[in-house]
Amino acid sequence: MPLVEPGPTGLKTETEAVAAIGHGNPGQKRRLGLTFWLSAGWIFTLVFLALFRDILPIRDPDELGIRTREVAKFESPGWNAFFGGDGQGRDMFARAVQGARPALILGLTVTIIGGILGSAVGVTSGYLRGKVDTVTTILIDIALAFPGLVLLISVRATFGNSMFVFIVLFSLTSIPGYARIVRGASFALSERDFVDAAEAMGATKRRIILRELAPNIALPVLSFAFIGFALVIVAEGGLAFIGLSLDQITWGKLIADGAGDIDKHAHVALLPATVMFLTILAFNLVGDSMRALYSPREVATQRRLRVGPMANTGGGDEVLYIDDLFTALHTPNGDVHAVDGVSLSLKAGEALGVVGESGSGKTMILRSIVGAFALADVTRTGTVEVAGVDMLRAEPADIKRTLGTQIGMVSQNPLTALNPVRLIEHQITEPMLVHTAMSKSEARARALELMQQVGIPAPERRLREYPHQLSGGMRQRVTIAIALANEPALLLADEPTTALDVTVQDQILRLLSELQRDRKMAMVLVTHDLAVVKGFTDRVAIVYGGEVIESGPTEQIFNNPRHRYTVALIQSMPNLDLPSHCELTTIEGTPPSLISPPRGCRFAARCPAAQDICNTTPPSADEASEHWFRCHFPAGDDAKGNA
């Protein structure tokens, strides 16, 4: 119903309720804040005054001041009458308290009746699904589409203005709102494991609804109920304001009566209006605080890119020069040291593989080069230079130009790397149009050329399509084409094949490698898969816990791995040369926390060769040498990988 529909949470209520159930974090303790208690206090005071009006020293709301001479006509608010008097000398405070009664009675009964009936409809529809759900959804849609005020007006004209009529009418109109929220929540819940488990154990549908679904839906419904309560007060007020409400004193009526005197005696309308505002606000705040109890916490951090002191600058011909780079993400749980003292450099035509598990910080190295961290609050220290430009401290315009003309980036998931609502053509030509002097038609011609180079058939047609019309492999080719648009010197590829079908993976890798060699680009290929770097890179850096723990020419890393982690990685690779009965080893344990990394060697906890020193002293390394590693007890020639 329009009157009951545009709730404080708007359309989001349903999605939020669902999201909450999806990602609720029971471990995190949530508390109700000061605003909650203030609001609860206001509601309590209101209930108290409304209940005990007759016992408390409050005047008769209908007593005319003209007769008793207690309150003057349009008396200003003061000690005699807190809210002053109206045009007939009636005590506005007494009238406001009297008006709280119908508001609370109506709000409470409607919320209970509408809430229970609506929840019942919603849970049945959301859990049983099928035809029941289709019909219910259509009915809810129609109910929500009704021009509600008009309906209320016609019903009111037909059935009169007693409290009973209003309770029935408002209860009926509030059902769709509750039903929609509960339906969404049950729909999401019924896909969860514990419901499946109950079903598997042969619980009846009725039992599942009452025992499994109801307790989980209770909090979202209760929090919406407070907001719904406020909506009832608003709806009644609206009707009262246009002269169609209850046959007794209500806030809406008081405001409507005072509205005519707004220019001379504003208090008559303003004070009841404020009481009403505060009451609605209080109910909304209580509902919102309760929602915060089960909703996932919002991103509270502010986007900030901070830059710390600089390390050394590059010598000259490196396309990419990273020295002693530290990247920390400031989160509510503490600082995440995602990149912890990393140094890398790359010359034109060189390909570097960066290998590590998920959570090792390898992607963050790439992000630190381009400085794109979504909404996170990040500090970077050290040096990142691309083609001689300091990517941390140069003028923003220079950084942007370098990003646009020197760097091309290919990300992990082609399904999310392209903007779903923009044409392929616009996405490819944009970097050219923004960063070069190319005209639209030139950029388009170049886009066509690029599409051909990355092996997209029928490029003319593809340019005029949207990402969802292309397959995953084709989309990755498009992102590569975009990356190549301005002939970058540096190609950053973040797990470019992970999200693709196995059959397509090799094609994409070969394409990247060919392009890299033909154009003499420097390439950083980030992956969790050692096999990927084998044929396509000149050098490899193994990343663990935010650090590079071993680095060297690709051949040497495979033939002579020194760090125990590298050895384990190589042993976990499937190898077709070995007899088929050979077992693949896995690495036990989990990577270290990047919030409080271990004091000594980061791999110590999972290392088969670890000794006491490994837990206390971080191993040092001579990073100047061609092949180096951070390990106290490196694997010798005897412990070479079986590769």
Add this chain to the structure above:
Amino acid sequence: MLIFVQRLGRLIFVFFVVTFVTFFLLDQAPGDPAERFAGLNATPEVIEGIRAELGLNGSLLERYLRWLGNAVRFDFGDSIVTRGFSSWDLIRESLPKTLELMVLAEIMAIGIAVPLALASARRPGSFIDKASSSTAFGLLALPAFVLGIYMSFIFGVKLGWFPTIVDNLPGLNDDPLDNLRQMFLPSLTLALNLVAVYLRLLRSDLIETLQEDYVMLAQARGLSERRIMWRHVLRPSSLNFTTAVGLNIAGLIGGAFIIEVLFAINGMGRLVIQSVILEDFNVVAAVVAILTVAYVMMNFLVDVLYSILDPRIRHATR
């Protein structure tokens, strides 16, 4: 295209249900319009004649279908109270004002909400974000008539910038300046409630989009922040927002009625309220029909807009 046909079908269904239910409810009202129309001293024959003349004879369904058939030709019957005027005359007089109020409010709401949401979302937790979020929360607790009282007190009584009552509203074509000056407070009041809903919705969708890969990649391509926000982030984030605009049209109609009463605008709201009080049910039914058609059309437009915004929907086979 099929999806449009389906949506249109559903909306037409809504039209029939709403008009029929209203027709039915009005029929339940006590009192006989024919008797009232005929006056106190009319003979039963005269009343019967008037009944036929007003189209009040026959079963409910018969009368509904007859009414519907006439309604298609904009013939909603005579106003029973204001004799000599047809319902359509009264509506034609009041409709433009209500429409103007709603359109102005919607423009203001979108004009305020979108830039605010963009500014809030790009720096969540910043001063502008916190300030606009709390203001939005406060606005949600202000029903149109309470907000309207505040607005006329502050801008009308205290500051004296705008009239608190719309008086003798000139046409938008005749004297646009005076027209807009008079309509400013009513439209802004109606808009501010929408701003709150739109702002919250759009802000959270923008924040979601800002974390998408394609936004990160756009940043990595050295595009300016303004370009990223307007070209890359806003459109994919505006889908829920568009739905909300559609859903809120029904609420906007209700809100417009209250604003009309508060600012004394002779629009559809005041017309229908008066007609209900005077039991001029031909006019009530006519207003409901017109509003429902308007509602259906606007929702259909929103659907079309939605599919322009999201190509995935345009190409959906279903």
